Amino acid sequence: MAVTAPATPVHAGSPRDERPIWRRPNLLRAALMFLVGAAFAYVLVGVLRTVNHYPNKWDDWNAILQVGLIAAPMFFLVGLGAFDYWFYWAAGKPTRPEDHSGHGAYSWRDYFRVNTDHKVIGIQYTVHSFVFLLIGGMFAMLMRAELAQPGMQFVSPGAFNGLFSVHASLLIFLFIIPVFAGLANFVLPLMIGAPDMAFPRLNALSFWLLPIAGIMMLASFLAPGGSFATGWTAYAPLSTTAPIGQVFFTMGVQFAGASSIATALNFLVTIITMRAPGMSFFRMPLLVWANFSTSLLVVIATPFIAASQFFVLLDRALDFNFFNAAKGGDVLMYQHVFWFYSHPAVYIMMLPGFGIISEVLAVKARKPIFGYRMMAFSLLAIVVLGFTVWAHHMFVSGMQAWIRVPMMITTAIIAVPTGIKIFSWLATLWRGVLRLDTPMLFALGFITMFTLGGISGVMLAMIPFTIHVSDTYFIVAHIHYVLFGGSLFTIFAGVYHWFPKMTGRMFDESLGKLHFWTTFIAFNLTFGPMHLIGIQGMPRRVADYAEQFAGWNLAISIASFVLGLSTLVFVYNMVASWRGGPRAPANPWRALTLEWQVSSPPPVFNFDAVPTVVGGPYEYGVPGAVHGVFREPKVPATTGAPTVAQPH
Structure with missing residues (x-):
């Protein structure tokens, strides 16, 4: 038996903003302010260098670029209206009544401005993230075309380094992390019975920081010397001596990190203070628990990657020599600081997916989640243990040997709470009334693929094995089984599951199943063989390789092209269904959680x-x-x- 909300009222059109265009938040004003910000950076650097009697007073383009990458985006946000209300408040003006002119979507234009409606922001996040998935995926296709046979075919080794660096950075910082934030932005307030997020204006600002980060990373290809080419890890001292394109990564990560922290704080306050009457913590859906746990990780860990990139920026801009061993710097310090964020980041990219799978399996199996409380506690256990394993990424870095053994032990232990979740999902499926539709297929695909990725992860926890396969294609296979077979499968499951709620339309089930099976088969044919050639010694991050690996690489490249085409099936299904799919009922899956008890799309x-x-x-x-x-x-x-x- 389900509970339905009262009938949804018919809303009038969007409240009109009658101010002159230069006073209204809009993209034109933002573009003009971007140019003003660039000019401000140029003048500021020139004046400061003149006052301090530095050479090249008005044409030190490295300094101008680094200041401009901070100033121009901030001026853009001012022009977009992201700070209008805060400026009004800071000026001490009297409180003005809220007319809700910036809340809700009444036309497609409302998705291209600052909007305080969490549902609009959720769709902005999600669509924006998939755009960067397609861009990062195209870079992957170009890499696999280059690797289809030995020798150099299409790009130079330097350009290849740039491709895999930008590919990884976009898909981690601009796709996986923000797309989970997008789905949660839409669903979470509805799930807990809240009218919106706790801080709607901060929520809007959090989204608009992301396009800045993504465009900044892509713009690095236009920099003298090419794009940043140090991988998504940007190890020092390589990153402190690389061409100027590296600064685009350093600054882009700061904007993406600020977005993550602001969003996480918003989720924490919303979950703690805005739950509906009667919703105790142990009546919360597991997706809410997952985002609560993820937000704790983000708030604690993300400042560390910000710190690592600030160190790099200070080394480059002001010669601080944090990582210059000849002047007393410590090269390994960068890796410790970076991985203290970046291993918890793996769980930042996984825990929301765990919540999605719990929601999908319970509905599609028509059974309660087995071991609900242990599922919630295992999420919190992963948060704690996630901060105890960072140095397993550094087994061959030259750090003190004694650190490796405790890190090996904690890495093996962290598999325990993850194993609890796997067994709980299997027990939930046991003797359930299974509905094998598209969201369920992706959920089942996730369980199998993530389990395989977890098994290779336990193998990599063992010091001798890691020494053997370090910097080989075995590592490439492992991370893709975890982040593609794991995170991306949960993302697809979540998008298909909540697509009717987000758009008010039903998707094409046949195309959805075609998407799943082509993705599942092509994914395994692409990344499965990488385990074999990795153990045999095929190095990663190389544009050319030994003749003995030619056959496997050709097969991998062909499979990867099929994998890329399968994503186009998904894109077509989403676009066509959103434009003209059948109208979705309020609760097509007969679910119990609150978001399904209001209209599709919600009021x-x-x-x-x-x-x-x-x-x-x-x-x-x-x-x-x-x-x-x-x-x-x-x-x-x-x-x-x-x-x-x-x-x-």
Whole structure:
């Protein structure tokens, strides 16, 4: 039995902003302010160098570029209106009534401006992230074309280094991390019965920091000397001596990191303070638990990658010599600081997916999640243990040998809470009434692929094995089984699962299944053989290789092209279904959680009556089970009763 909200009212058109165009937030004003910011950077550097009697006062383009990469984006955000309300408040002006002119989407134009509606921001995040998936995927196709046979075919070794560096950076910082934030932005407030996120304006700013980071990384290809080519890890001292394109990565990561931290703080405050009446922590859906845990990781860990890139920037710009061993610097310090963020980042890219899989499996198996509380506690255990394993990335770095053994042990231990989740999902599936539609297929594909990636991860926890396969294609296979077979499969499952809620349309199920099977088969044919050639000694991050690996590399390249084409099936299905798919009912999956008890898409302010949570989120198969009820808005002398739908 499901509970439905009262009928959704018909909303009028978007409130109009009657101010002159130069005072209204818009992309034209933002573009003009971007140019003003670039000019400001030029003048600031010139004046400071003149005052301090430096040479090349007005034509030190390295200094101008580094200041400009900070100033121009900030001026762009000012022009876009991201700080309008805060400037108004800081100026001490009287409080003005909120007209909600910046809240909600009434036309496609509302997605191209600062918008405080969490549902609009969620769609902005998600669509933006998939654009960068396609760009990063095209870089991967170009790399595999180059590697289809030995020798140099299409790009130089330097350009190849730039391709894999930008490929990895875009897909980590501009796709996987933000797309999870996008799905959670849309779904999480609805799940907990909140009208919006706790800080809507900060939420809007968090999104608009991301296009800046992505464009900055892509713009590095235009820099003298080419794009940054130090990998997504940007190890020092290579990154402190690389051409100026490296600065685009250093600054881009700062903007992406600031976005992550602001979003995580927003999620934490929203989850802790804005849950509906009756929703205790142990009545929260596991997707909410997953994002709560992920947000803790982000807030604690992300400042460390920001620090690592600030160190690099200070070394490059002001000769601080943090990583110059000849002047007392410590090269290994960079790796310790970087990996203290970047191993927790693996769980930042996994825990939201764990929550998505729990939601999909419970609905599609029509069973309660097995071991709900242990599933929640295992998420928190991963948060704690995630900070104890960073140096397993450094087994061959030359660090003190004694550190390797405790890191090997903690790396093996962290498999335990992950194993709890795998067994819980399998127990949830056991004797369930399975509906093998597209979201369910991707969820099952995730369990198999992530388990294989986890097994190779346990192998890599062993010091002798890691020494043997370090910097080989075995590492490439492992990270892609975890982040593609793991994270991306959960992302596809989540997009298909909530697509009807986000768009009000149903997708084409046949195309969805075609997408799954082509992706699943081509993925395994692409990355499975990499384990074999990695053990045989095929090095990663090389544009050319020995003749003995030619056959396997040709097969891998062909499979990768099929994998790329499978993504186009997904894109076509999403675009065509969004434009003209069948209208989606409010609850096509017969789910119990609150987001499915409102219309598809939801009302602008989510709920026309405050929901009250009266049961758990996964009580499928329990007669009369209800997760939440909605009470009609009070009218004079009467009180509305809960509205309960008839059993399906």
